[in-house]
Amino acid sequence: MITIVGARTEHWIELFAALADRPDVTVTVVAADVSELTRTELDKLSSRAARFRCHIAPHLLGESRTGHMASVLFCADVSRYVEHRPDIVHVIGEAAYLSTWQAIRSCRRRWPTIPTSLYAAQNIVIDFPPPFPAIERHTYDQVDHMFPITPAALYVLRVKGYSGTASVVPLGVDTSLFRTRRDKEVRRRFTVGFVGRLEHHKGIADLLHAADSIDCDVSIIGAGSLRPLVEQATRRRPGRIVLHPWADHHDLPDHLDRMDALALPSIEVVQRNVVPWVGIPLREQFGRVLVEAMACGTPVVGSNVGEIPHVIGDAGLTFPAGDRAALASCLARLRDDPALTATLSANGLARANRLFSWARIADAMCEAWSGIRLARDRPATGLPGRRRQRHRPPHAIAMQRLEAKP
The missing domain is CATH 3.40.50.2000 (Glycogen Phosphorylase B;)
Structure with a gap:
């Protein structure tokens, strides 16, 4: 059950x-x-x-x-x-x-x-x-x-x-569904993708700024409160930024396969949506779309927030959260270095099948x-048997309060 x-x-x-x-x-x-x-x-x-x-x-x-x-x-x-x-x-x-x-x-x-x-x-x-x-x-x-x-x-x-x-x-990840489906050679303008909620903590504004600075295309799949920001960017760069609604799970592999890189530029924020006067730090707990992109052979780029570096491993590039210039540099490296892209793609495929199936x-x-x-x-x-009684040691309570401080 x-x-x-x-x-x-x-x-x-x-x-x-x-x-x-x-x-x-x-x-x-x-x-x-x-x-x-x-x-x-x-x-x-x-x-x-x-x-x-x-x-x-x-x-x-x-x-x-x-x-x-x-x-x-x-x-x-x-x-x-x-x-x-x-x-x-x-x-x-x-x-x-x-x-x-x-x-x-x-x-x-x-x-x-x-x-x-x-x-x-x-x-x-x-x-x-x-x-x-x-x-x-x-x-x-x-x-x-x-x-x-x-x-x-x-x-x-x-x-x-x-x-x-x-x-x-x-x-x-379902490696029978999320898999590479075609040659990854770049046959068009370099396209960076994003899949997820269009919210501040996902770093949407940073991604749009970085893509603009290196003049690459952007494919965004998702919905959320920052949709107007993305729509404004699509009007400013018509044909270069495309916003898709949430994709069906079975359609998502095709979207990921058409991207030259997937970005997850998350930042850490404090949320107050349960009890308004209690701030809860929100830090990326996993980044599941990274694993889905890896399984499709798409290189990934992520910030150093939360568990993103742990999930990416040797399958992509990481940068300091909120550093738009560093994000742009990572994307430019993938655009300009086919050998690096091929290596990260192969590493991602192996990592997805070895660890995340x-x-x-x-x-x-x-x-x-x-x-x-x-x-x-x-x-x-x-x-x-009598259930174990698990008491929190005093030092655990002290560490809890210390780490909760901003």
Whole structure:
């Protein structure tokens, strides 16, 4: 059983498909507050995968009301949607999410001995306002295994007091869908692409300025509050900047394949969309589109914010966040050096297949789940063992407050 909430969740369907492709796995997903596109893709997977089931549960409070997935609340007991006793309960959501607390509480009441695991992407140590710290601590005491998506996310878990087992498992890519489809030689003006939300923290203004300074074309796919800024740029440079609406997941590889480089020039900002008087630093937690571009053989350029350098590795170039001249220099290098472009393209393809294939990630998660099931079954009495009490050491609290300061 897997629970998932929030609008921006389409990419998890690829993991569900990879899990359901295994002959020894049956997947039941309970989702809430997901987008219509996610609903459509879940329905498609249900119709073609015999071992996949999905239930869209009603929700009391959604992301649209607060701007954050942490506030999503299920209307009902999520365990009621599962017909048969599961072997594992996996929650896709941070430890402090209300939906995480609901899902774990519900499953503990109905199946007290079933192991639970949890996704974790938070890469900054933050003091949350009440009631979220209590929810977070309760989650750490209840969950059997954590799946942080980066080493930085694992570090945050340890600082916040989680002392249980964990496996670093990144976000993935469907390498059968995202793949190179044609010769990457430049047959037109150099085109840099962007895929994502058109928001300030994504560095849209920096990208437009850098592209203008080296006179290259720009292909932007996405939507958001900075759409007027992009539309103004398209009028200023007609035919050189093209704005596309959100692309269907199956159409995105073609867009990426037509780009000579993909840029993710994110900057760090402070968001106040949950509680206005509490500022939460927003730092890129992964940058999934980087992996998708790599799998298509498209070189990537990213800022040094958050986990972008970790994800890029040897598959692209990085620059100091907010440095427009440095971003322009990276793009110019790719435009003017075919050998560098070819090397980064080959490195990206190899990196995507070696580290970020959903099939490999599904294998790693199933191996971890088998391990925690064996650990749970180990007591000779056959009775559930006493759950570990995980207290945060004093130095962890001090580090939390120190790192939360601007």
